[in-house]
Amino acid sequence: MTLTASHPGFLSPAGVEIVFVLVGLVTLGAALVTVTTRQLVHAALWLVAALGGVAVEYLLLTAEFIAWVQVLIYVGSVVVLLLFGLMLTRAPIGRSPDADSGNRWVALAVAVAAAATLLTVVIDAFRSTWIDVEESVAGSSKVTGTALFRHWVLPFEALSVLLLAALVGAIVLSRRHGQKGSDR
Amino acid sequence: MHLVYPATLAVLLFCVGLYGVLARRNAILVLMSVELMLNAVNLNLVAFDVWLRDSLHAGQALTLFTIAIAAAEIGIGLAIVLLVYRNRGSSDIDRLRDLREGTGPPQDGSGPGSADEKSLAPATDNAAGSGSDQGTSAGRQHA
Numbered sequence: 001m002t003l004t005a006s007h008p009g010f011l012s013p014a015g016v017e018i019v020f021v022l023v024g025l026v027t028l029g030a031a032l033v034t035v036t037t038r039q040l041v042h043a044a045l046w047l048v049a050a051l052g053g054v055a056v057e058y059l060l061l062t063a064e065f066i067a068w069v070q071v072l073i074y075v076g077s078v079v080v081l082l083l084f085g086l087m088l089t090r091a092p093i094g095r096s097p098d099a100d101s102g103n104r105w106v107a108l109a110v111a112v113a114a115a116a117t118l119l120t121v122v123i124d125a126f127r128s129t130w131i132d133v134e135e136s137v138a139g140s141s142k143v144t145g146t147a148l149f150r151h152w153v154l155p156f157e158a159l160s161v162l163l164l165a166a167l168v169g170a171i172v173l174s175r176r177h178g179q180k181g182s183d184r
Numbered sequence: 185m186h187l188v189y190p191a192t193l194a195v196l197l198f199c200v201g202l203y204g205v206l207a208r209r210n211a212i213l214v215l216m217s218v219e220l221m222l223n224a225v226n227l228n229l230v231a232f233d234v235w236l237r238d239s240l241h242a243g244q245a246l247t248l249f250t251i252a253i254a255a256a257e258i259g260i261g262l263a264i265v266l267l268v269y270r271n272r273g274s275s276d277i278d279r280l281r282d283l284r285e286g287t288g289p290p291q292d293g294s295g296p297g298s299a300d301e302k303s304l305a306p307a308t309d310n311a312a313g314s315g316s317d318q319g320t321s322a323g324r325q326h327a
Contacts, residue, residue, distance in 0.1 A: 017185050024193040031197055031220050035204030040213065047216050054197075054223045061190065063230045066247050070226075073251050078219060078258050085212045085262040089269045100207050101278050107206030115199035122191045129187040131235045138234045139244050147241035148248065155245075159252050166256035173263035 016133060020060050027053030038099045040091040044082050051075050061131070063139030190231035198224035211265045211275045215258060222254045 011019060030049035037043050051074040058067035137143070148156060197220055204217025226247045233243025269275045 013185065017189065020185060020189055024189065028193065028196055028200070031200045034220065035200055035208065035213075035217055040210060043213055043216060047219065050197075050220065051223060054227055057190065057193070057227060058230055061185075061230055061234050063234060063244060063247075066226075066230060066244055066251075069248060069251055073255055074219070074223070078255060081258055081262055082212060082216060085215075085265060088266055089212065089275045091210070091212070096210075098209055098276070099213065101209040104207040107203050110206060111199045111203035114202055115196060118195040118199070119192065122195055123188055126187045126191055129235065131185045131187050131190075131231065133185050133234065138237060139230070139241075144241060144244055144248075148245055151240050152245045155249060159249055163252060163256055166259055170259045170263040173260070173267050 013134060016060055020057060023053050023056045023060070027057065038095045038097070039093075040086050040096060040099065041083070041093065044079055044086060047082070048075055048079050051079070058139075060133070061139075062133050062137045064137070065139055065141040065144040187231065187235055190227055194224040194228040194231070197221075197227065209276050209278050211268070211277050212262070214277060215261050215265070218261075219254065219258065222250060226250055 027050050030046045030053060034043050034046040034050055037046065051070065055067045055070040055075070058064070058070060201217045201220035201224060204220065205214055208214050208217060229243040229247045229250070233241060233247075236243070265275050268280065272280065274280075
């Protein structure tokens, strides 16, 4: 993908747009199935398709390092964690009739209203704005690493402390305490 | 590439996630919908970073931070969901209503007894659970 900086890339600009729209439709369809299916494990598997589609969109936006981070962390670990959670809470394998709560029509109305409002505002605001994805690669690992370790070192280190705290918190929460009464 | 395409896709993904958060009953499905919303925000950040070509690459750095925070969030969230399932025997967020206000509509506010009947009382549906869970809840009530 770094070759796109030096010579005309694999796809023409119109081709990039067409591929972006097609992958976007697939992503959106997978996300819709994720939130509407009644089979819980299928929801997690359709989530893989949606997150993978977002990773392809990152690649088309020339943010390749973030695309691979997306594949590694979201598709690799978050979905696996969700599947573990589904299985540890003994989710039913087949269709579960009570996957949706009773207020789904209110939820649908809220989501459609939010989508209409945001679409109106966003399309009106960025009607005549173009991204130049042919000029240079904006997100190669060299560029991202330079920016991350030159300008964003302190947030990076603070984030590692946050991850450590999350790890300790998850262990404390999921520990089976109380072999001899409560030890809290 | 037109900037409207990634912005529109991000808006639609966010609203799909919003519908999922509001309409789903299982807590893990709600967490999946939250992931969809976070991905929509990340897509917006990357698209605007590529558009603006910021020399600090603030959008992409923030996207990486958001992904890491989402990983931490999903870990903590799943730990909480598993703990609730172990104590209550259910992960339906519609039935976890111990913390709601007591002064609700008149058919709900008749007393704590009816509220306990509607909500899922702690460790009563836990017949399939092991004995240590019962001991845990009993010990916590003593503490």
